Amino acid sequence: MTVTTPQPRMTIPAPSPSLRPAAPDMAEDAGWLELTDAVREAGQYTTRAEAERVTRIVLSALGGHVTGDERVALVQALPREAGRAIASQIPAPHPLTAREFVESVATRIEGSTPATARWDVSSVLSVLSEQLGEPLTTRVLAQLPPGYALLFGRADLAATA
Secondary structure (H helix, E strand, O other), rough: OOOOOOOOOOOOOOOHHHHHHHHHHHHHHHHHHHHHHHHHHEEEOOOHHHHHHHHHHHHHHOOOOOOOHHHHHHHHHHHHHHHHHHHHOOOOOOOOOHHHHHHHHHHHHOOOOOHHHHHHHHHHHHHHHHHHHHHHHHHHHHHHOOOOHHHHHOOOOOOOO
């Protein structure tokens, strides 16, 4: 027969709030808030919640169309929440034209029309372009069919035949 002697319990105090490493989460939240505030301003949305909803929908739609190194760079360049919206998407089997992309976003936003969806897409992607900078935006646009540059707030300088 085995006899065990109870050992005294040792209580480990929880770290005080000032000692907890809160900076990364706060920085990520701040990055997401900055992004959605910029979208709110660009799109003239009345609430932050509306801007966040539109931002998530547009980024999710974009996530299916950007692949490879550009997708990785895009996810790394954005706040964690925005990167998740992109990275969680399965790549589309074929790229949508800019018009089809806007129409697909319209189906995801209740009460949306192609005109309002174009506004939503442009509001998000133009802010995204500013955050990404010229080189990465150019790389992302190179992956997408012609017509997306306007959605990113850029002149579409593709040569016409």
